[in-house]
Amino acid sequence: MYKTLVDCHTLALHLHDPDWVAVDCRFTLTDTAAGRRAYQAGHIPGARYAHLDDDLSGAKTPETGRHPLPDPRALAAKLGAWGIGPGKQVVVYDDAFGAMAARLWWLLRWLGHDTVALLDGGLPRWQREGHPMTRDLPAIQPTTFVPRPRNDMLVDADFVARVVKDGSWLVLDARAEERFNGEIEPLDPVAGHIPGAVNMPFEDNLHVSGRFESPEHLRKLYQGQMQQVKAEHVIQMCGSGVTACHNILAMEHAGLAGARLYAGSWSEWIRDPRRPVARDPQ
Numbered sequence: 001m002y003k004t005l006v007d008c009h010t011l012a013l014h015l016h017d018p019d020w021v022a023v024d025c026r027f028t029l030t031d032t033a034a035g036r037r038a039y040q041a042g043h044i045p046g047a048r049y050a051h052l053d054d055d056l057s058g059a060k061t062p063e064t065g066r067h068p069l070p071d072p073r074a075l076a077a078k079l080g081a082w083g084i085g086p087g088k089q090v091v092v093y094d095d096a097f098g099a100m101a102a103r104l105w106w107l108l109r110w111l112g113h114d115t116v117a118l119l120d121g122g123l124p125r126w127q128r129e130g131h132p133m134t135r136d137l138p139a140i141q142p143t144t145f146v147p148r149p150r151n152d153m154l155v156d157a158d159f160v161a162r163v164v165k166d167g168s169w170l171v172l173d174a175r176a177e178e179r180f181n182g183e184i185e186p187l188d189p190v191a192g193h194i195p196g197a198v199n200m201p202f203e204d205n206l207h208v209s210g211r212f213e214s215p216e217h218l219r220k221l222y223q224g225q226m227q228q229v230k231a232e233h234v235i236q237m238c239g240s241g242v243t244a245c246h247n248i249l250a251m252e253h254a255g256l257a258g259a260r261l262y263a264g265s266w267s268e269w270i271r272d273p274r275r276p277v278a279r280d281p282q
Contacts, residue, residue: 001089001116004253005212008126011091011119015045015132016143020085025056025094025101026123029187035100041135044093044126048082048140052242056103057203065268066187066240067103069154072111076147085143097210099202099243106245106261112148118249121211154259155235158213159268163235164196170220170229172200174238174247175266182279187239189194191269192279194237198225202243205250218254232258237265 002010006258014020024037024047032053039049042146055078059068084090092101098118108116119126127133138217163169173193178184182201185191193199207213213221224232231251238244241263248259269275 001115002091003090003114004008005120006117006118007011007092007120008129008131011044011126012131014089017040018092019087019230020089021082022091022093022119023029023082023101023104024049025052025092025104026096026125027052027094027100028119035094038095039119040135041201042135043150045132046138047093048077048138049265050082050092050104052100052103061196061209063268063271065264065266065271067242067253068268069217069241069263070107072147072149076111076145077108079108080112080145081140081142083140083143084108086206088113088115088143090116091119092116093122095123097122097124098103098212098246098249100226102245103242105237106153107247110150110153111145113145121209122261125210138230151258155237155262157262157272157275160194160235160237160269163178163233169233169235170226171196171197171235171237171262172247173266174200174202174236174243176201176203179239182277192277193271194264195276195278197237200225202238202245202250205246212250212253214225215254218257222251222254223255226256228276230258232260233257235262236260237262239265241265 024039026036026038058070093106094101164171165200180193182192236244236247251259
């Protein structure tokens with residue numbers, strides 16, 4: 001069973017395997033309907049569609065970030081309706097090299113379903129390799145998904161505030177360098193980063209081909225930041241808890257298991273004006 005990455009050839013061999021479920025997670029932050037339109041125009045045969053806002057996030061409040069975690073029971077109901085349950089190998093993909101699909105990879109693991117993998121190279125590589133596409137909606141056999149949340153995979157803002165200056169912990173921010181430094185901020189009302197956090201753009205996980213770097217390369221990359229910090233004491237964050245999951249996946253693929261997610265991330269942190277903000281490179 002695949003738990004981090006799966007290549008396009010392997011998925012193609014299992015397109016008609018009832019124990020495999022593909023989920024299309026295409027989404028554009030600046031046009032929230034674009035992913036669904038793209039899915040309707042063509043997708044991997046058998047794939048269901050998961051919308052970041054409607055399916056993979058909860059309701060926003062004045063205190064939350066842009067993509068709060070969904071209620072476990074509500075998400076479990078959707079997963080069951082998509083035919084995801086015990087014994088299913090789930091493959092998630094998007095057209096952004098995993099930037100969006102990694103969210104569902106993490107959510108499934110959070111609810112206790114470990115047999116989920118990201119399609120390495122995503123839809124662009126699938127199409128370049130000449131694999132089939134369709135507009136047909138999948139025939140789904142619903143099942144029951146029983147959520148078993150692992151809340152030790154999460155930390156909240158108060159926890160981050162306590163440990164960010166503790167040398168035995170490391171907070172990594174997956175946003176682009178210019179956003180981390182506060183030079184630009186296209187999505188949130190305040191620019192900058194949490195003082196003491198370290199920038200680790202999720203794009204650094206990728207080879208120029210769009211596939212993930214090798215486990216050996218990724219291990220060296222992350223251990224260069226971690227130094228003596230244990231993998232379980234690494235906290236990943238980003239703008240809203242989405243691309244941070246890409247970094248967690250990269251660490252898992254590198255054999256560095258146990259990093260935690262600050263799901264609220266920057267967009268939640270700045271909701272409280274008492275929380276400090278830095279705008280200089282770290």
